[in-house]
Amino acid sequence: MWGVEPILRIEHLRVEYPPNRRGELPKVAVKDLSLRVYPGEVFGFLGPNGAGKTTTMNVLLGFVHPTGGEAFLFGVNVKEPIARQRIGYLPEMTYYYRFLTAEEILRFYARLFGLSSVEADRRIQRLLKLVELDHACRRPLKHYSKGMQQRVGLAQALINDPDLLILDEPTSGLDPLGRMKVREIIQRLKNEGKTVFFSSHELGEVETVCDRVAIVHQGELKVEGRVEELVRSHQANLEQVFLRIIGYPTSLAA
Amino acid sequence: MVAISQKAFIDVNGRTIFLTGATLLTVAVSLAAWLEPRSETWRGGRARAEGLLATLLGDGRRLFANHFFVKADVYLHSGYYPSIFDQARQACDHGIGSNPEHTESEIAADTGSCKSGCEHHDHEASHESGFLGPPRDWIDRLGRHFRVTQHTHLEDGVSESEILPWLRVAMELDPHQVEVYTTAAYWLGRRLGKVNQAEAVLRRGLRSNPDSEEILLELGRLAWEHRRDAERARHLWNAAERVWQRKYLSVNATNRVTLARMLALRAQMEETLGHTEEAIRYWSRLQEVSPHPEAVARRVAALRSHLPQTPWPADAKSIGQGPGPSLPSL
Amino acid sequence: MKRCMALTGVVIRELYRRKDFYVLFVLTALITLLLASIQFFEDLRMVRYLREVTLLLIWISALVIAVVTAARQIPAERESRTIFPLLAKPVSRGEVVMGKFLGVWLATGLALAVFYGFYLLVGTFQGAPSSWLLGFQAFWLHWMMLAVVVSMAILGSLLFSAPSVNSTLCFIVVTGILLLAGHLNIIAGSMPGLWGALLYGLYFALPHLELFDVRDLLIHEHPPVAWGAFAVAGLYAAVYTTLFLIAAWWLFRKKPLST
Known part of the structure; x- marks a missing residue:
């Protein structure tokens, strides 16, 4: 594994938010974070709220520019839009054009990836079937339920057949059935050799599907390693490991 | 029994609704009638304005x-x-x-x-x-x-x-x-x-x-020039002059123009109709208010000497054909 | 370019699925037809006032469509958070700005074509057809002017986050330019010293949108605009549009967008 070029590489990343108008001091969201994710891995990116997970993801996706350090996807600096050519991104909440139909929105994203219309059609039909929306594909998204919108989100994240999937809290707000479906899809992608980088608060879920995890707290990387190694070395399950690392008294947790 | 009581309920209910509606309508109409004259006081001048645009x-x-x-x-x-x-x-x-x-x-x-x-x-x-x-x-x-x-x-x-x-x-x-x-x-x-x-x-x-002498003047001109109704034109121009006299106590640079037009039109009409004496009377009056009375004086003199069939000088012909600003002597 | 066109397609779809255009068109058509049915002094030969009112309505409608649509594009993407899945694709922010601009401009152009088509048809049915060549020139120049307005509104949307504030400011600026910009040199000439110089500077810096307004030529049946001047006006609009779009890209380029 270590001889392989990482798909995702973060080097000494630092992100500061400037002071706001109310006179607050500049906020350091991420401090000297370095991370590598290798092909075929399912990587869990963990941390409590405000730890810097979302900021790190925002840097990877080009939403926020780092104050220091660099990040690379497939060896290309994330500042370049082309770095996102082979990734799929599923945001925590569904944010799509409500006046478009599922089919139109998938076609739009397919065009952004430069897919030919024949290829786009083929993938759209396959994905709509995968997320079980083929029957409702001509209805505007504003008439979709939350679960249906989440499935559109998943389909759009897969439209370019990505090699790396970045999932931000993919199971948040879903019912147990929905969570199970997402877990199944992650597992399936893993079996297909895809790389998955996702953040989650569901530690049980992470323990089930992840190969490796990183735990960040207050913008700093606290620990990184294979799930079974962490569990073995701490003589505890992942949840207890997590709580110990972020300094929460485990006796209280127990 | 149940059916009868239900029917009675519906009847009573229908009547109640009708009576309530009628009462409300009566109250609304009474209120409107009572409020209408008072609203004019509240709205002031706008209530008396000419229409929607003015309001x-x-x-x-x-x-x-x-x-x-x-x-x-x-x-x-x-x-x-x-x-x-x-x-x-x-x-x-x-x-x-x-x-x-x-x-x-x-x-x-x-x-x-x-x-x-x-x-x-x-x-x-x-x-x-x-x-x-x-x-x-x-x-x-x-x-x-x-x-x-x-x-x-x-x-x-x-x-x-x-x-x-x-x-x-x-x-x-x-x-x-x-x-x-x-x-x-x-x-x-x-x-x-x-x-x-x-x-x-x-x-x-x-x-x-x-009270607009200009409109009366134009109406008179229309009566004469387009309908050849001299009597009507005279009547309208007389009315115009009366309005003018009532509005202005003396002749000044502004009000002189309308008066001069009235007199010129009248003089020309009388002249055309062959009422030379009348024409001379109006030309003479025009001479009094004109800033260039010499041109009018020449005209009066010509009328007096040549009598009705005398051909008009070219420059004088336009007098009275157009309104004030075109009058060369004014 | 393919990515820009994809973004453009979404904006056009948005415009024709919203009701703004239809409402404005129906309103314009109703007012025009109502006015056409009125007889002033039992005379049926009057068409110029109808042209004037129709063209004024077209100008107002086009301005409303262009400014309101352009002003909400990027703020709406941010507010509804659709900007995140969008920028997570291999799309640069410059392409987003360009795609949004092209989308609004083309959509407004389509709406404008419908409006001008209606205008020319009404003229034909009234028995006083306008010159189709001048009609085309009027449409084209109007569309070129809207390119400047749309790019200005997009730039404004990156300066003022509330679309309503941006729209209002855009309306004020555009109306001010249309009414006053052409006369600033006269005013500057009558003002000595620094103020005169500043006003002259403003006169040369402002985009002269009034150049693109050939309504009077159309209403009063004057000959078409010389093609050389027509081309220069197009170039003039292109320069200002490019400047505004570059400024918009510059502002948007480094703008942090936190999920």
């Missing part, structure tokens, strides 16, 4: 009326018209104060001095042909390709009607602007041959402005 716009409608009156003039010149900035610059360049009367009532002046075609524009040629001046910069030079830079007029006897909608709107907005009625009547009657329409416009103007 909505208040006195601001006069500004709009003026705007549309100018718009009619813009149409007459096929869009070739100086902006307020051009007018101000011209005033500065010529070292004179701006003359809003010229631009805003130019169309009215047109009505007065137009005899056949628009010779009257000669007098304004220096003003208008060069209001644009030479281009001041490259933007100005480029801009002239996209705006009207040719001074043309509506003058084919048909297209002049294009100015009428704006005059109509101006009338609606400000029914007390007499100039709009006389102007519309001029274009309708004399240029478009719609005498009935012209008279209707003037009558409408008279209803809103019963």
